Amino acid sequence: MQALPRRIPPLLHPKHFNRINPALSAASVRPFHAGAQLRALDLAFDYHENGGKATGAPIVILHGLFGSKKNNRSMSKALARDLGRPVYAIDLRNHGDSPHDTTHNYIALAEDTENFLQQHNLKDPTLIGHSMGAKTAMTVALRNPESCASIIAVDNAPVDAALASDFPKFVMGMQKVEEAKVKTQKEADKILEAYAKDLPVRQYLLTNLIKSPESSANHLKFRIPVRILAHSLDDMADFPFSDPEKNRFEKPALFVRGTRSHYVSDETLPIIGRFFPRFELVDVEAGHWVISENPEEFRRAVVEFLQDKE
Structure with missing residues (x-):
C-alpha cells in the first residue's frame, strides 16, 4: 500500500x-x-x-x-x-x-x-x-x-x-442551540449554520439532538454533555x-x-x-x-x- x-x-x-x-x-x-x-x-x-x-x-x-x-x-x-x-x-x-x-x-x-x-x-x-x-x-x-x-x-x-478551529466553533454552536431551547431540528440547524457552514457536518452534529429527558420540558437537548466535551478539547488535541x-x-x-x-x-x-x-x-x-x-x-x-x- x-x-x-x-x-x-x-x-x-x-x-x-x-x-x-x-x-x-x-x-x-x-x-x-x-x-x-x-x-x-x-x-x-x-x-x-x-x-x-x-x-x-x-x-x-x-x-x-x-x-x-x-x-x-x-x-x-x-x-x-x-x-x-x-x-x-x-x-x-x-x-x-x-x-x-x-x-x-x-x-x-x-x-x-x-x-x-x-x-x-x-x-x-x-x-x-x-x-x-x-x-x-x-x-x-x-x-x-x-x-x-x-x-x-x-x-x-x-x-x-491542535484540533482544527472548527471544533471549538461546533461546541459554541451546540451551546447556543441548547440556550435557545429549540423545539425542532430545523430551528437548531438555523442556529448551528453560523458555526458549521457545511450541511453534512451540521447533520452529523444534529444526530445528537434529542427531546430533553426532563419530563416537564418540551424542547430539544444534545444527548452528549456539551460542557464536558468543551472543557476536554485540549485533552483531545494531546x-x-x-x-x-x-x-x-x-x-x-x-x-x-x-x-x-x-x-x-x-x-x-x-x-x-x-x-x-x-x-x-x-x-x-x-x-x-x-x-x-x-x-x-x-x-x-x-x-x-x-x-x-x-
Missing part, C-alpha cells in the same frame, strides 16, 4: 515541535500517567455478525468526537460481510448511549475500551478508530499491546496537535505517550489519512514509524471525515489490509 506524495504542515502546538523530530530525544509520558487507574465505564455497542456468518476474530470500531456507533453502522455491516468477522461498534464515554463522566481524555477512553474487550472476552481484535477513536485505539495498543492484534487509525497521528523507546506496538498498524486533511501530515510519519514500526499508510480521497466521505475506498483499504494479515 502506497501513500500519495504530499507535504502539509502539521498543525502543532509550538511547544511540541520537537516531539515529532526523530533526531531529537523524546520526552517522557505526559502528566496523566498511562498506568493511572480511572473508573472504567460500561460502553453501549451495536453488534454486527452478518446473519451469524461472521465468526472470525472480532473488529471493534471507535467513532470520532461528537459521533456515535450509528455513524459506523453501514461500514460495520460491510466489514462483517466482506471479512467474515463480527464487528462491535461502540459508543465511547460521553457519546451516544454510553455513560457520562467529567473525565474525558485518552487514558480514560482507552481504559473504557480495554474494559470492553475484557467484558466481552474479545481475543485478538482489530481496533478501528476515526479521529478521537484513532488516538484511543493507538493509546490502547501502546498501553497494552497484547490486547489487540492490529489497529487501523483513521486520520489522526500519535502527536500533540497524546499521552511521547517516548517510542518505552511504548511501542510491534504488530500490524494501518494509518488511513484523508488527502484534503491536515491531521496526518508527512512530518508526522517518522514518529508514527517509531511508535508503530510495522505501519502501512493509505491515502483516501477525502477530508477529515474519511469513512463518510469516501466509504468505498476506505472499505477496500481495510479489507485489503486485514486480508493480507490472515
Whole structure:
C-alpha cells in the first residue's frame, strides 16, 4: 500500500515541535500517567455478525468526537460481510448511549475500551478508530499491546496537535442551540449554520439532538454533555505517550489519512514509524471525515489490509 506524495504542515502546538523530530530525544509520558487507574465505564455497542456468518476474530470500531456507533453502522455491516468477522461498534464515554463522566481524555477512553474487550472476552481484535477513536485505539495498543492484534487509525497521528478551529466553533454552536431551547431540528440547524457552514457536518452534529429527558420540558437537548466535551478539547488535541523507546506496538498498524486533511501530515510519519514500526499508510480521497466521505475506498483499504494479515 502506497501513500500519495504530499507535504502539509502539521498543525502543532509550538511547544511540541520537537516531539515529532526523530533526531531529537523524546520526552517522557505526559502528566496523566498511562498506568493511572480511572473508573472504567460500561460502553453501549451495536453488534454486527452478518446473519451469524461472521465468526472470525472480532473488529471493534471507535467513532470520532461528537459521533456515535450509528455513524459506523453501514461500514460495520460491510466489514462483517466482506471479512467474515463480527464487528462491535461502540459508543465511547460521553457519546451516544454510553455513560457520562467529567473525565474525558485518552487514558480514560482507552481504559473504557480495554474494559470492553475484557467484558466481552474479545481475543485478538482489530481496533478501528476515526479521529478521537484513532488516538484511543493507538493509546490502547501502546498501553497494552497484547490486547489487540492490529489497529487501523483513521486520520489522526500519535502527536500533540491542535484540533482544527472548527471544533471549538461546533461546541459554541451546540451551546447556543441548547440556550435557545429549540423545539425542532430545523430551528437548531438555523442556529448551528453560523458555526458549521457545511450541511453534512451540521447533520452529523444534529444526530445528537434529542427531546430533553426532563419530563416537564418540551424542547430539544444534545444527548452528549456539551460542557464536558468543551472543557476536554485540549485533552483531545494531546497524546499521552511521547517516548517510542518505552511504548511501542510491534504488530500490524494501518494509518488511513484523508488527502484534503491536515491531521496526518508527512512530518508526522517518522514518529508514527517509531511508535508503530510495522505501519502501512493509505491515502483516501477525502477530508477529515474519511469513512463518510469516501466509504468505498476506505472499505477496500481495510479489507485489503486485514486480508493480507490472515
